Every structure is written in structure tokens, then in C-alpha cells.
Amino acid sequence: MATKASRTAARLMLAPAVILLLGWMMVPLTMTVIFSFKRYLPMRGGDLGWVGFENYVRFVNSSAFWPAVQSTLMIVGGVLLITIVLGVLLAILLDQPMWGQGIVRILVIAPFFVMPTVSALVWKNMFMDPVNGLFAHLWRFFGATPVSWLSEASMPSIILIVSWQWLPFATLILLTAIQSLDSEQLEAAEMDGASPLSRFIYITLPHLARAITIVVLIQTIFLLAIFAEIFVTTQGAFGTRTLTYLIFQRVLESQNVGLGSAGGVYAIILANILALFLMRIVGKNLDR
């Protein structure tokens, strides 16, 4: 079907996307790599020349680096755990026969469409505020002292906010996967006397494996870059500074572009290692 003429036409149609994306990727990436080998302080003298790997060494050795890596992993890990466990349970629940399924589904999915700045602010002020927040009201009602969530339990608070935003995504993907499960297989197992738990472990869970992998990988990519939630709530204080946030602070707040760029290169390497796995899975799917 593809003639020589149509191939030429196809190339021409594809070219703008490829060229633009290549430029979008290569130009800033090259600049970041160049800056990372320089002492570059825009507010204090500008470009002060080459320094080799000094920025890379300094970034890794700074006291903020390992805590930032730890915070990043805690947020990614915590949110993944919560969203997947609850997501599987919710997907199973939503798959059951019930009245008003469509509406419940809409209620559950809604948080995904709330912009991150709004969700962070609403949680921070209206729920987690130690004086007027709803949680504070609830704590006082039971005679307890309200908790200053974002400073005293900063990490769980951030994880809660982010999980709330991502649970709908996990649920939606897992629900779609569950709906494609062959119900005859489940019924047959039930007739053979398999308990609900063993039906879940031996039939439902293996069926969901692929969907879970996809949720893990896609969420990981997005969660590594979490920014607005921290920017609006703690500004990186109280041990919530992620790698992304640390780099942001180095580059824009302390205006140390060289150091921040070295951090950026680390972040790019980290994301790409993870992305490699995603590519493999998505790529495999493409062959089907």
C-alpha cells in the first residue's frame, strides 16, 4: 500500500514533530550539561569559568542531598503503596453490582482533575490548619490537642495529599483492567469451592499484574517531579525537600546555576533509568 510517493509524504508529515522535539530536548539539555561543569552564579558575577566535576561532587556531598533523596523515595514509595493497595480494593468495589455506579465512579475520579496547586492549598488550609482546619475541629471534638500537620507530621501529610490526587488514576486504570477479567473463570473457581481470598490471589491479582506495573511506572515518573504540592505547602521545610525541590532551590532561589545543573543531570539520569523500564513495557505492548 505504501508507495514511494506516500513514504516521502509520510516523512514530510513526521518531520516537524521529530525536529521540534529533538530541539526541545537537545538544546536545554546541552545547556544544562555545559552549566553543570561551570561555576555560574547569575547574581554574583555570572559565568566564572570551568570547574570540571566540582559541582557534581559538591552536590552529592552537600548535607541536603541524601535527605532529599530519602524524601523523594519516601514520597514516591508511600504514594505508590497507598494508591495501589487502595486502588485495587476500590476497583474491586466499583466493579460490584450496585445502584448509581456511574455517579460513584465520578466522585472517586474527581480529585484527579483538581489542579495540584488547588488541592495542596485546600488540604493545607481547610483541613490541616492547626487552628481552623477541619481536622483541628475534629481533634478538639474528641478532646485532643490539634496537630500542626504540615510541620509535625510533614511527610505523612504530603503523602496523604499526593495520594488523594493519584488514587483516582490508579483506581481508574485498575478498574478498566478488572472489567476485562473473564467472569466465567471466577464463577468456575467459585463453584469449585475456592474462597474469595484465594480467588483474589490466584485469579484477580495475576490478571491485574500488567495494569499494576503500568500504574507504578507512570506514577513514578510523575511523582519524581512533584513540585506544586511542596511549593504551596511547606516550601521544602520540615524534611519534605525532594530532589526536584532541592534543584529548584539551588537554581532559582540561591541562584547557583552550576550546582543546580549538576543536580539536574543527576535527576535526568535517575528518571531515565526508571523510564527505561517503562519503555520496555510500553514497547512490548506495541508489538501486540
Place this chain on the structure above:
Amino acid sequence: MARAATTQRKIINTAFAWMVGLLIFFPIMWTILTSFKTEATAIADPPVWFFFDWTLDNYRVVQERSDYSRFLWNSIIIAGGSTFLGMLIAIPAAWSMAFVPSKRTKDILLWMLSTKMLPAVGVLYPIYLIFIKFGLLDTRIGLTIVLMFINLPIMVWMLYTYFKEIPGEILEAARMDGAGLREEILYVLTPMAIPGIASTVLLNVILAWNEAFWTLNLTAAKAAPLTAFIASYSSPEGLFYAKLSAASTMAIAPILILGWFSQKQLVRGLTFGAVK
């Protein structure tokens, strides 16, 4: 007997699912409710649920004080513009890959997706410098271009997934019936491609509308969209709950409605059809 048991199960399922659904939706519902309260009612302890004097004052104040409509307008232009620009580039690209595949098509697709994995913070400063150099900082056109690039890989992938599903036999049948290229495109391909294009547009408007990293870092007063407008409430001024709620409701309402219509497409779009 069995029937009674399933009805009973259905009742339990329904009650439980509604409870969970309302719990998850609660923060949004609470925000919407609070936006109609006075500031005093908003922070009342114990909280006031439905029985208060509903007022639209907060909406009026938010609009007057911070000119909400300007931010809304910026959001619409930036989200709409980046989607439109992106589609101009993505449709031909996805089209050619779906209908004239070559050995490298798969590699190109995967490579495009890999640009999406580029952590934004890693390239923030170069983009910042480029923006200053070309006078794009705090302009709608600058942000439109950046968001177009951010979402372009997803647009190409989604469109590719949809186009790939258009069966070639239909095209051949149309040709047998004597359809020329013009008829082919107009009466056969376009009607089949439109649902895919519409879903892609929808998802990308949502993604661009909610994008926060670039909007917070590349805009200030002039071109700031709603994501940045809301962030300005994180200062102590944000303690005005009723006004914060009104502003939040206004920022999320359009996209919430749009999102509800596109939940099915969302699954396919975000997983590239890998989960069905």
C-alpha cells in the same frame, strides 16, 4: 433465596461504595460548600454543613480583588493554544506513522515518549535563559509553546493509538466503490478519526490546564494562568477560607466537568491503550 441474597449484597455494595465515594470527593464538596459561606461561617467550630445563609459574595470579591477573569483567560488561551498548536504538529506525525509505518516507527514513538521523561527541573534554567533572550518570560505565547512541547509526545501517542485502529479494509472498500482521495479523506477517514482527535484534545486541555511547574516558574503578573493565581493564595491572605474556596472552585470547575466527560479516554490516553 439466591435472589434475596444478591439484592442484599447489592444494597451493601451500594452503601459501602457511596460512602467511600463521598469520602474521597469530600474535600472538593467541602470547598464548593465553603465558597458560599461567609468568612465567619467558614471557620465555625463545629463546622456548618448545609444550613447557612448562602452567599455569592466571595465570588464577587475574588473577581474584583484579583481579577479572576484575566487569569481564567490566560488559562484558556494557554491550554487551548498549546493543544491547538500541538495538534497541528501531532496529527500529521501520528497519521503518517499509523498509515505508512516503517521499520523505525516504533523507535521514533518510544523516543518521543522518552522526551516526556526529561525532568523539568533539570532543564529549567536553560529554558529560563532562552525565554529571557527572546523576551518570552511572562508571556502567553512562551508558556503556550512550552506546554505544547510538554504534551506533544502524549498527543502523538494517543492519536497514533486511535489512528491505528481505523481498519484499512474500509479505505480499500471505499476505493473499490470509486472514491477519490478527496472523498476518501472527507467521508471515510475524517469521521473515523474525529473521536480520537476529540479525546486527545480533551486530555491535553486538562493536562495543560493543571500544569503547575512551568506556569509557576515562567509567569508572573501578566501571563499567569489559574494554577499560579491559586498559588498566590498560599500567603497568609489565603487564610480567608471562603474566598480561597470560591477561587478554587472557579479554577477547577471547568476542568472537572471536562474531565468527567473524558474518563474513558483518560485511561487509554495515559496508558497508550496498554490497559483495556
